[in-house]
Amino acid sequence: MAKARSKPDVADLQHDEVADSIAHMTEWIQDHGRRVLIIGIVAVVAVASIAFFSANQDRTARDKSDRLQAANLIYNQALLAQNDDARKSQIDSAIGSLDNLRDDYPGSDAARLALYIQGNCFFSLDELDSAQSAFEDYISEARTPEEEARGELALGYTHENSFYLTDEDESIDQAEVHFALAADLAPAESYLHYSALLNRARVLELRSQDQQALELYERIAGSRSLPRASSSSDTQDEGDGDAGFNLTSLILEQVRSRTEPQSFQFTAQLRADRLRATSRLLASPAPSEEAAPAEENSDQPAETTEPVESE
Numbered sequence: 001m002a003k004a005r006s007k008p009d010v011a012d013l014q015h016d017e018v019a020d021s022i023a024h025m026t027e028w029i030q031d032h033g034r035r036v037l038i039i040g041i042v043a044v045v046a047v048a049s050i051a052f053f054s055a056n057q058d059r060t061a062r063d064k065s066d067r068l069q070a071a072n073l074i075y076n077q078a079l080l081a082q083n084d085d086a087r088k089s090q091i092d093s094a095i096g097s098l099d100n101l102r103d104d105y106p107g108s109d110a111a112r113l114a115l116y117i118q119g120n121c122f123f124s125l126d127e128l129d130s131a132q133s134a135f136e137d138y139i140s141e142a143r144t145p146e147e148e149a150r151g152e153l154a155l156g157y158t159h160e161n162s163f164y165l166t167d168e169d170e171s172i173d174q175a176e177v178h179f180a181l182a183a184d185l186a187p188a189e190s191y192l193h194y195s196a197l198l199n200r201a202r203v204l205e206l207r208s209q210d211q212q213a214l215e216l217y218e219r220i221a222g223s224r225s226l227p228r229a230s231s232s233s234d235t236q237d238e239g240d241g242d243a244g245f246n247l248t249s250l251i252l253e254q255v256r257s258r259t260e261p262q263s264f265q266f267t268a269q270l271r272a273d274r275l276r277a278t279s280r281l282l283a284s285p286a287p288s289e290e291a292a293p294a295e296e297n298s299d300q301p302a303e304t305t306e307p308v309e310s311e
Contacts, residue, residue: 064101064110071097071114075121091121112141119154128162149186152178153196160203176203194220194264201268205275214275220268 071094078090098114098121105111119134135158139151156178163171179200186192197220204213 060105064105064108067097067101068110068113068117071101072117075117075124079124088125091125095121112138112143112147115141116150116154119158123154123158123161126161126165128158128165131158145185146187146190146192149182149192149196152182152185153192153199156182156196156199156203160199163206172203172206176200176207179203189223194223198264198268198271201271210275210279214272214279217268217272217275221265221272223265 074090074094074097078087078094081087081090095118098118101114102111115134115138119131119138122128122131122134132155135151135154139148139155142148142151156175159171159175159178162168163175179196182196183193183200186196197216201213201216201220204210204216
């Protein structure tokens with residue numbers, strides 16, 4: 001049976017607590033030296049792992065950002081290529097780089113944005129089926145309504161261009177559907193929202209739905225606090241923690257730079273005025289033919305007009 005511990009007296013209670021603690025710690029370390037060593041190693045490994053993980057995260061983010069920007073740069077340079085072969089070669093190179101990025105970082109923000117840039121690459125090559133597939137995949141992986149809106153807007157452009165190439169009514173119908181979805185999904189008063197509305201109105205004109213198009217133009221023209229077509233007022237995407245980039249930083253300026261510099265309001269007003277003028281011209285009756293001169297009495301000689309002599 002273990003011996004009972006004796007009750008401490010006043011002298012024991014007055015003992016130097018610091019010295020006592022050191023003594024007990026020393027004794028415990030002597031008895032449990034191996035255990036202390038293991039605990040110390042685990043702690044060091046844990047700290048090192050956290051530091052390595054953080055550094056690796058930074059390197060990973062930089063790698064994704066660098067590769068995205070490199071692919072996007074190749075794509076933009078390709079648009080300035082002097083001939084079609086060089087242009088296609090550069091764009092194919094960008095597409096391949098983006099495929100590798102998606103393979104290396106599946107499920108990341110970078111992989112998702114790579115799809116969007118790939119869609120633009122295919123679009124530039126008039127490979128509209130591939131562009132459509134890329135934009136549809138981008139929408140399926142979207143994490144916010146704004147990302148979905150951007151994908152729907154791109155799909156609208158793709159179907160509209162398909163209409164110009166094939167003259168198929170189904171393509172223009174699909175373009176209108178996607179522009180409408182983009183407008184509904186985009187944040188209110190955002191660049192994406194009004195861009196989608198303007199594009200939808202234009203497509204409605206192509207479908208000869210002038211009254212609906214006019215209503216949209218007037219709605220935009222009468223709105224307040226509209227973003228300018230070249231502004232940076234879009235809501236930023238909520239990322240998955242990838243540092244060094246976000247889903248808008250690489251492509252929005254590129255998109256905006258190809259948009260007319262006037263405000264959405266001014267653009268809508270111009271289009272509305274043009275549409276009204278066109279509608280009035282189409283609605284006005286054709287000018288009536290001038291009444292034929294009354295048949296003159298054949299018994300009377302016809303009057304002749306003498307030329308005026310110059311002085």
